[in-house]
Amino acid sequence: MKVAIIRFLGTNCEFDTQYAFEKIGAKVQLIWHEEREFEADLVVLPGGFSYGDYLRCAAIAKLAPAMQGVLKHAKKGGFILGICNGFQILLEAGLLKGAMKHNENLSFISKNQTLRVISNDNAFLKKLNKNELITLPIAHGEGNYYADEATLKYLEDKDLITLKYENNPNGSCDNIAGICDETRKIFGLMPHPERACEKLLGNDVGLKMFEGFLS
């Protein structure tokens, strides 16, 4: 599997993501934000603070030249995974529905969270069981997912909610931590699976998630 990880100015999780995907045998290429053309089976928008999160988180990233390649990849039906700031970019670019606001308590939250697998009818979570509880770290100041009632109903009816927080840390609508699009090819989540890929560090459930893209 070929994975392209996009590096924007301010991205800081690209190497952890590269480490995790190489660990499961994927061929990884880091793509600079100024590159428009790249080939991959899976494009990853990693965590960080693209362009300093100026204006709104991910507002400027959506205009980067590399996003043209990401949109092209989406059109072709390729897999896209957005983690944390990457999720915010997918929302800003309109590839996923909804928007992000400041955490309800206005604090930056960095800690482990218990999550429930809501839908595993997709590549990302097929190696996990529906309703399974897993733990992943979160680290964000703007992870308060917002969607209006019609959109929430749409996500629920189409089974597009992938992960929910057991104890909502940030005020997210309906406790949502991750969603996908209707094609089940584009995924966004606020927690960091790439930081949960080593047993030595206490948790490797992230590998199971990434392995879903292999076949």
Next chain:
Amino acid sequence: MQVIVNVFLKNGVLDPQGKALEKALHSLNFSGVKEVRMAKQLKITLDENDTQKAKELVAKMCEELLVNSVIEDYEILL
């Protein structure tokens, strides 16, 4: 020409920063405060003297970058 743009979270979308300020004002005994909404203000200086054209240009900027229409509304002041 200088154009002011105010960007607010839409009515009905909980504004965490506004809420925090509202509580802080209540704790200072400003009990008459019913709600605080926090806005972003942008001052844009344009090389344009036609008011209508300036307004249209800034509206386009709002749609394309400055505002996230899922959660935000804006007003343009000339």
